[in-house]
Amino acid sequence: MSLNDRLKELRENGINDAKRAQHLQDLNDLRVQLLGKKGPITQALRGMKDVPKEQRPEIGTLANNVKKDIQTAIESRIEEVNKRIIAQKLQEETLDVxxxxxxxxxxxxxILNQTIEDIEQFFIGLGYEVAPGYEVEEDHYNFERLNIPKDHPARDMQDTFYITNELLMRTQTSAQEGRDMDAHDFSKGPLKMISPGIVYRRDDDDATHSHQFHQLEGLVVDKNISMADLKGTLEALCRHVFGPDREIRFRPSFFPFTEPSVEVDVSCFNCGGEGCRICKYTGWIEVLGAGLTHPNVLEMSGIDSNVYSAFAFGLGPERFAMLKYGIDDIRDFYTNDVRFLEQFKGVN
Structure with a gap:
């Protein structure tokens, strides 16, 4: 058989084999078998040396056409097989809409985020700015700028996680006060800020204590700030959180950064002040600490304490949430028990 006839036979057989193929793998195998370097067309062309020179261009053209025809037949069949596969999948994977x-x-x-955001929105409505501050804080701002030098006994009240001698996990969000007073331009008006965030102390974990908890500090610096301003602010806050009938009272206390210092109680929201188990039958519940900012704290920020005065307060969102919703174990906030958490969907 002449080379010309062999090429024509290869084209006919190749096209027929492509049309009969049912699977993509068969078509890929056919492509390699017929058109690969070791395929029959390549082998046939090796006999070109025996073809007269005047016939070689014709045979070369025929060989190229055979390759193209077989390639076209294979690609056409691949497209048909793919369409069939897609149609089959669509039939098998039909969804009932x-x-x-x-x-x-x-x-x-x-619930803690809800409580914090509710308190934030209350103070934003009064013109306060929110300054979360740093969880890793300098000893300078966490203690010394709050009138608590290194040898002050008040440091013993807070067992602290130190990173270095000068860096620590903040024990109170009050640390942000010094930074804000340093940065504030009092020619543009008073400083009114709250600083919510996480604080850390080496407390034993029990029903009412945790080594990590939330705090929200508040500070107002302006001319002629008095205890009356502090009481009015906290009374409005407690009524907002615990209900419109709440009353507050101040009791003397001690904080190094305020003078005078007070503990703040709110009339029991459960019994209305009559006395019950929640308020230990006193009619009052302790909720936060506060006071007029110590002149030393103002002076350390370059604020003339003869011209300006201030008040500060600190509250625990966990305690507010526990009192408001009757939660008796602080650890419930952190165990991620969905049964507990889903009770408070959109409560505020």
Missing amino acids: TLPAQSHEVGTKH
Whole structure:
């Protein structure tokens, strides 16, 4: 058989084999078998040396056309097989769009986040700025700028996580006060800020204590600030959080950074002041500490304490949430028990 006839036979057989193939793998194998370097067309062309020179261009053209025809037949069949596969998948994977959709549980903000944001919005409405501050803080701002030098006994009241001699995990969000007073331009008006965030102390974990908890510090610096301003602010806050009928009272206390210092009680929201188990039958519940900012704290920020005065207060969002919602174990906030957390969807 002449080379010309062999090439024509290869084209006919190759096209027929492509048309009969049912699987993509068969077509890929056929491509390699017929058109590869070791395929029959390549082998046939090796006999070109025996073809007269005047016939070689014709045979070369025929060989190229045979390759193209077989390649076209294979590609055409691949497209047909792919269409068949897709049609089969569509048939097998048909969805019934009339079926009801699967429901998904919708989450909610953690009750502590809800409590903090509620208090934040209250103070933002009064013109306060929110300054979260740094969880890793300098000893200088955490203690010394709050009128607590290194040898002050008040440091013993807070067992602290130190990173270095000068860096620590902050024990109170009050540390942000010094930074804000340093940065504030009093020619533009008073300083009114709150600083919410996480604080750390080496407390034993029990029903009412945790080594990590939240705090929210507040500070107002202006001319002629008095205890009356502090009381009015905290009374409005307690009524906002615990209800419109709440009353507050001040009791003398001690904090190095305020003078005078007070503990603040709110009339029991459960019994209305009559006395019950929650308030230990006193009619009052302790909720926060506060006072007029010590002149030394102002002076360390370059603020003339003869011209300016200030008040500060600090509260625990965990305690506020526990009192408001009747939660008796602080650890419930951190165990991620969905049964506990889902009770407080959108409560504020």
